[in-house]
Amino acid sequence: MTRISRRTLLAASALPLAGSFLAPRSARAEEAYILGTLFPMAGPNAEYGTIFTAGAAMAIKHASADKMLSRPLVLRAEDSEGTPQGGAVGMNKLVNVDHALYVLVGFTGVSKAAAPIGARAKVILVNGGGVGPDLAGLSPYYWNVIPLVPDEIKVLTPFLIARQLRRVALIYVNDPFGNGLYKALKTDLTAAGGEIVAADAISPADQQFSAIAARIRTLSPDAVYFASYGAQQAQIIKQLRDAGIGQQLLTYSGAAIPSVRNLPEAEGLILTAQAADWTVDDPITQRFVTDWRAQYGSDPTPYHQNYYNAVRLFALLAQQLEKAGKPVDGDALRAALLATRRFALVGGEGVFDDLGDISMKIVVNTLKSGKLVAIG
Amino acid sequence: MLVLQLLVSGIETGALYALTAAGFALIFGATRIFHFAHGATYALAGYAFVFASRLGLTWPLGGLLALLVAVGFGLFLEAAVYRPIQRHHGAFFTIFVAAFGVVIVVQSLIELSFGRAFVAISTPLTRAHEILPGLYIARVFWLAIVVASLVFVSLGAFLARTRAGIGLRALSENPDLLRAFGLSARRLSALAFALGSALAVPGAVLGAATTGLSPAVGAHVMLISLAASVVGGIGSLRGAALAGLLLGIVETLVVAFLDTQWSEAAGFVVLFVFILFRPSGLFGAAVAR
Amino acid sequence: MIAYLLNLAQLAAIFGLLSVSLNILIGYGGIFSVAHAVFFGLGAYAGAHVALDLAPDILLAALAAALIAGVFSALLALPALRVRGEYFVIASLGLQMLATTVFTEASDVTGGLGGLVGIPPPTLFGVSLADPLVFLLVCLGALALALAVVRLLMRGSFGRALMALRDSESAAEALGKNVPLLKTLAVLLGGAGAGIAGALFAFQEAFVNVESFTLDQSVLIMAMVIIGGAGTLAGPLIGTVLLLALPAALTFIPGLPPTDIGAVQQLIYGLAMTLLMIFRPAGLAGRRAGQR
Incomplete structure (x- = not known):
């Protein structure tokens, strides 16, 4: 802030x-x-x-x-x-x-x-x-x-279960978008037999995530889902990876921007997005x-x-x-x-x-x- | 183990805060100028380093460029902004507003030339490795500690041993004494800005590698520096440095117990406790101006 | 177009009220606060809740806002007033940072970042004030009242004692002035004024959230007072109009790619702030240089 x-x-x-x-x-x-x-x-x-x-x-x-x-x-x-x-x-x-x-x-x-x-x-x-x-x-x-994001979560949840990524730690921006996503993910994942092991709310202006990373590491989740925007997403990815979190990272369509895509640490990130089929x-x-x-x-x-x-x-x-x-x-x-x-x-x-x-x-x-x- | 881990990252953050806070405290202590644009110095130094590494320059050259930019910017502000206002018996707040304008200008210049996106330097130094079961430490942690210690030892020696250093310390307390020693208050004030701005460089360079930079990156560092200079006791370099370290640790440790959104606020709670119960700070002598 | 101009005039009146109230602290009391947006926010939340939960009566909302913001400002100021000068600035800065976090986190009361939406248009004793021109007159009325109060008080014994204290605290003490009481009253008065401005703002925007009550806002209000001229009656108004008109005028810059407009406007805005302070350090309406 x-x-x-x-x-x-x-x-x-x-x-x-x-x-x-x-x-x-x-x-x-x-x-x-x-x-x-x-x-x-x-x-x-x-x-x-x-x-x-x-x-x-x-x-x-x-x-x-x-x-x-x-x-x-x-x-x-x-x-x-x-x-x-x-x-x-x-x-x-x-x-x-x-x-x-x-x-x-x-x-x-x-x-x-x-x-x-x-x-x-x-x-x-x-x-x-x-x-x-x-x-x-x-x-x-x-x-x-x-x-909207509930549609994205609906597609992601079965995918996570199929990949045995059941225990998910969540980092989300504490605003109407982030709170809504948290609710949707929690509902769908729990219903499918998964679990949210930690949910950390952050402010859109936060820049330091090493402490959250340390806390998440002690819980050893199967995957980490983050829901944020713009520049902050890249900072989250980099700091999680730097802190030795090697688990699968997950996010939504908001990460389909150059500052995330061009980040070396973002390689292998899983994100849902609407199908972009340019061969139609x-x-x-x-x-x-x-x-x-x-x-x-x-x-x-x-x-x-x-x-x-x-x-x-x-x-x-x-x-x-x-x-x-x-x-x-x-x-x-x-x-x-x-x-x-x-x-x-x-x-x-x-x-x-x-x-x-x-x-x-x-x-x-x-x-x-x-x-x-x-x-x- | 979580607490130990958080302590480690708190110390790393705190060591860098300590340097920047000491820079602010040095300037404020010597000149009584409320240099609110110190955060802008930090941002400029960080971006200069990123610029250098994009050009393919080596770390030392990049660091040197960052140092030149920071010192140049500090000297420029002192001469072009603060000194003219002070000449007019400038009020404390007049300087504040002017400095705030500078912060906005620097931020928009960075946006225009580097874009608004997040930038970072990728280096294996920031990759954490498990050194004990459950305890991850990146090499940058040791680097931060070594750099901070080296800088503080040499700064301490400079202030204690050299004529200019002693003059700096005397500047705020006894300007008449300076004249007796044949030192110029104006030159010393410029020196304070040069040194203080230089102190922002290590934090900015390591910050570019650890947390990354965005055009508004200086704001948080600035507020921490302010808080640290009070908690440490206004005018006390040692105090500001120790308080910067303390605030970095508090900010990180609080995550073990509370939502991360409280981590910034936690630093300011510490600040309040000091203002209420020990307004002179860790090492300060008196509250009065 | 008319609707838009009225909207702008309403904002100018509300911010005028804010800067006039802050001037009581900075200009007359020598109390350097950078937390004025906190009390603006308390007033806005109080006013919004009165309008949403009770009745959108503007008098009721303004009274509640003034009461809450005034009481909180006095309570918070009491311990902090024991320290002087830079310490108070930094304490108020700390208060501002804490308040931003609290406003964000206490989403049951404040709606967090999502804010409180759908604030109904104001009424007065059941008569609707929804018409923009009528609401503008209400805002101007509040501003005029604040100016009258400041003028009256500063010419009276309270004002003289306050200004004596600003110029030399120890001298005022020696003259037997009750320094803590004087300071607390000044803070209470300024806080209540900010609270009323907050209630008006809540009606004006029909939406409030924490982003209006951050450090940036506090600094903006402070800049209005300082740039206009602290300790003068007209200064804060001049500063308000200038700082509102400047960014507006900047939208005229032709030939910029739309993605750079924001940054270029900011650049000129910041530059103007700095240059004004270099060349008019006492503010546009100020004769003597600042307070210290």
């Missing part, structure tokens, strides 16, 4: 927001569809903001090239700093100043703080990165284009993958895919509404989503349930020289 940063300095006081009021944005809002992004753009989780934005940006490029809509799509970024506080403040600005119609969001705490503001203003929030269990049905105007033979997936490789020289990640899909979903819904001659607003978008349900997205057809949540296939991966390899 001692991280001295811009976090409170700017966000808490909601100050960074102004400025824009002098720009003639409301005028432009008439001409374009404003999509907002509420991602961490500075601080320890900024890595995610960069990744999320890249996916959305490519979808906008494609939608514009295809002339899907009569008006241009414009992206407005607010820094959520990955915190509930930043989320509430940034959402207020996107709604009241930028007049965003549709806001892309990541992170569980951010979502929980921003969702009530979106619901009040009937602005749609779409999450493609946060996986906390309580994100399902957060509000009628809050949808998920990413499968449909034109939408192939166009996305081909253009991605051409622009970035590497394969896209599920996060890129999700935020691409989030923007594409908007374009599809708005296109439908424009054709029907209806206004494009929160209620109309929601009605269109629930009426249509099935959309042609990257990775195949996306199907949404009554709550506005997508389902996707999840696989267990292991990390081999920086790449995710599906193993179950």
Whole structure:
């Protein structure tokens, strides 16, 4: 908690927001569809903001090239700093100043703080990165284009039992995401005949894990599961390995970022994530993958895919509404989503349930020289 | 065995805290400048070392670069920020706010040039090995202890034996005496900043290998240094060093009994106990300024 | 747009109240606290609970917040006031760090990092104050009241005694002033003001969590007082407006890649803080240099 940063300095006081009021944005809002992004753009989780934005940006490029809509799509970024506080403040600005119609969001705490503001203003929030269990049905105007962590745990548990990894020690961030994950893991693992031998709550700002490692070592678990974000994940992995913990390390889809994948100590890490099958033979997936490789020289990640899909979903819904001659607003978008349900997205057809949540296939991966390899 | 293991990692952490805290205490004791940007020195030194090792430089060269960066930064702050404010009879808090601004600037510069992700140096030195049943020690533990001891012994000798060292100790107590000795208070103040900043280097370099660095890494070290300088007794180097060690051990040992989230708070509980029951600290003489 | 400007003005009034209350300690009492966000937080949690569990009456919430924050500040200050100067700063810093941990851990009361959500819009005797303009007037009213109280008190015997103590504690003691009582009263007054600001903040954001009450926030409030000019009536207000407007103005910087905006804004912000202190060490509204 001692991280001295811009976090409170700017966000808490909601100050960074102004400025824009002098720009003639409301005028432009008439001409374009404003999509907002509420991602961490500075601080320890900024890595995610960069990744999320890249996916959305490519979808906008494609939608514009295809002339899907009569008006241009414009992206407005607010820094959520990955915190509930930043989320509430940034959402207020996107709604009241930028007049965003549709806001892309990541992170569980951010979502929980921003969702009530979106619901009040009937602005749609779409999450493609946060996986906390309580994100399902957060509000009628809050949808998920990413499968949530209980889905990941459901796939992981049988895998653990089959591999005889029954006694699991857990290190989790003490926030809505971490607490939700703890509950889900405990329920599923216990029901399957496994056991959580220790559960250590950490703060998102903690940097020292050698003491936890020492305590976990005395319990000699079969595996260690950690649930954290961004830079902290890499620190946990390194310090556990340094402290002589040789057991299998487990985690969730949040670790699929470069700072973890490129860490030598992370070799062999097991993590669940949605299936990333770039060989799917449909034109939408192939166009996305081909253009991605051409622009970035590497394969896209599920996060890129999700935020691409989030923007594409908007374009599809708005296109439908424009054709029907209806206004494009929160209620109309929601009605269109629930009426249509099935959309042609990257990775195949996306199907949404009554709550506005997508389902996707999840696989267990292991990390081999920086790449995710599906193993179950 | 858990307690013994935690004690070992507490001593390792504490030895590094001790050095950084002594640096802060040296600066504060000699100049009365509340150098809140000492944590930024620590972060800069750590990143300089990482930068050097990415260039493929050897450990000693990397350490030298870190040392140059830290000392240069300390001297720059003293001359460009603190001295002008002090000239205006700068209030204690004015210096605090200015230093806080510096902390923010350094953090964003690091973010811009190194990215926000976590960086670490990979070395076999930090790999722990079982030396007794259930007791794991990495070679970096011995390194930390040796480095800390060497630095403290030579610092002690410098302060006790040399003219400049004696002058430093006299600076806060009796500026008139200095003049009689023909020493310049301004030069001594610069010396205090150079030495104090240099003391942050070993912790930063070893920290880059053990816990790793992030742009905000200095904050925690800074708070520990502050707490240690009070627990040790303001102005007492020996006290600050011992208190830094103590706080490192407390922070780690507390995990045996409580949730890890309390480990930082535990250090500050120690601080309160001292403020209430022994405000002069471990070695301090008097509370009054 | 109007909604957004009103939102910003409300925040400015709330932070104005915070810095005015901290100025009683730093500017008039010479008590250097970096724990003001703790009392801001206590007030916010108290106000939020009154609104969530009892009734969203703003007067009730503000009274509860002032009471809790005031009493806690006095209780915590009593032992710490025995020590002076740097010791008090560091003690308050320790208090701030402990409080952050407690706010995070006591999730039954504070909601932890997840915070307390869904705080209803405020009312006064059953009349809704949900309209942003009305709520802004309420915030401005609270700020004006605080300014009036400070002005009145600082011109009276209490204020004179307090300032005498700030300038020389031993002289004040020699003159027969009850030093501990004076200090405790100043701390209580400042804490209660921060508490009221907290209750207003809880209504304003409709959401509170520990991130608003960290060391960073304390330092921000302190910077508002110091940059504006400690010990002056207008200083804290100037500092508040400046520190709120500066980051806002920075969003104008054109041509930056979106991923670097955060860091560049921070850079300029920190630089401005340092430069202001180098060139205006007594603050923008201050005539004489700081207190020590």
